[in-house]
Amino acid sequence: MRLIPWHGQPAHVFHSLKPCDAKALHLGEPPKPRKGAGLVAFFSIAFFAALAVAGGPAPATQPAAPAVDEKLWARMTEIDARAGRITSLAADFEQRKYTALLRKPLVSGGKIRVKGATMRWDTDRPEKSVLLVTDKEARVYYPAQSTLELYTLDQRLGELAASPLPRLAVLKERFSFTEIPAKELDDSVDPAKFLALKLTPTDPALREHVQDVRVLLDIAGAYMIRAELTDADGDRTAIHFLNVKINADVGDLDLKVPAGTKTVRPLEGLENRPDKK
Numbered sequence: 001m002r003l004i005p006w007h008g009q010p011a012h013v014f015h016s017l018k019p020c021d022a023k024a025l026h027l028g029e030p031p032k033p034r035k036g037a038g039l040v041a042f043f044s045i046a047f048f049a050a051l052a053v054a055g056g057p058a059p060a061t062q063p064a065a066p067a068v069d070e071k072l073w074a075r076m077t078e079i080d081a082r083a084g085r086i087t088s089l090a091a092d093f094e095q096r097k098y099t100a101l102l103r104k105p106l107v108s109g110g111k112i113r114v115k116g117a118t119m120r121w122d123t124d125r126p127e128k129s130v131l132l133v134t135d136k137e138a139r140v141y142y143p144a145q146s147t148l149e150l151y152t153l154d155q156r157l158g159e160l161a162a163s164p165l166p167r168l169a170v171l172k173e174r175f176s177f178t179e180i181p182a183k184e185l186d187d188s189v190d191p192a193k194f195l196a197l198k199l200t201p202t203d204p205a206l207r208e209h210v211q212d213v214r215v216l217l218d219i220a221g222a223y224m225i226r227a228e229l230t231d232a233d234g235d236r237t238a239i240h241f242l243n244v245k246i247n248a249d250v251g252d253l254d255l256k257v258p259a260g261t262k263t264v265r266p267l268e269g270l271e272n273r274p275d276k277k
Contacts, residue, residue: 068177075195075219076177080168082222089114089223091244093121099235112241113250120253132255139255148263174206175199175213185216185226195219208232221246 090113097106110123121131130141133153140149171177182189182196199213209232216226223246228238 068172069179072177072179076168076197079195079217079219079222086222086246087116088248088250089244089246090248090250091241093239093241095237095239097235097237113253115250115253118253120255130255132253141255141257141261146258146261148257148261150263150265151267152265171199174201174203176202180214182216185214185228189216193219194225218244 090111092109093112094107094109099106107126108123109125110121112122113120117135119131119133121133123129123131128143130139132139132141135153137153138151140151141147142149176199178198178200180196180198182191182194185196186194195217197215197217199215201207201210201212211230211232211234213230214226214228215224217224221244223241223244225241225244226239228236230236
């Protein structure tokens with residue numbers, strides 16, 4: 001399904017990754033199991049790193065793709081076909097991160113624009129940042145710190161990151177699909193006009209970080225309006241897309257930074273490891 005990206009996150013996703021998560025993200029290696037705090041990140045969410053695991057080299061023994069209800073698969077395929085005709089997209093977003101460590105959710109928001117193989121997230125609250133993702137790299141700009149961070153994406157991850165969403169064939173290899181009531185994600189919607197899905201990881205490496213992902217799709221528009229990810233520690237990140245416009249003029253997505261901006265590659269040591277050349 002090539003809908004609004006649930007793996008393209010606001011800029012602080014990269015800033016908040018732990019070293020072993022970053023290692024998996026950029027080198028395609030499955031992270032080692034660990035105790036304590038889970039993956040910090042999507043939409044500040046963990047799903048970007050989870051997709052990095054999915055986008056990396058396939059494990060030697062790949063689990064068999066689970067069976068999918070034929071009627072549900074047919075509906076999903078129809079939506080996917082319509083989504084394939086979307087060439088650009090613009091929307092507002094609001095993200096809420098729920099964790100047992102905090103009484104109130106962490107809230108951020110801004111605008112997302114997608115055109116071809118480029119996605120741009122402009123976060124304007126609680127503080128400004130910009131994330132630009134292409135099939136080659138991710139660039140994160142923090143105006144307050146006058147800093148631009150660069151991250152190289154490997155080929156398979158780049159293909160995932162630059163697409164508004166991995167195609168169904170890719171997702172089917174890593175997740176099982178179950179239809180859930182649309183009202184579980186938004187009690188204000190008409191269930192006849194929206195499809196709600198629960199994606200459960202079948203890939204062992206993915207299950208280390210993700211319990212499940214729930215998405216709410218606009219059937220006619222072929223785009224996602226809500227997504228929720230629950231990570232392995234039970235923390236939940238929810239994102240809501242509003243004022244969605246498809247095939248609209250989204251303007252220039254290029255990221256231009258002021259002269260004097262400091263450019264850094266936080267993962268340069270990992271990206272240039274001798275055994276990865």
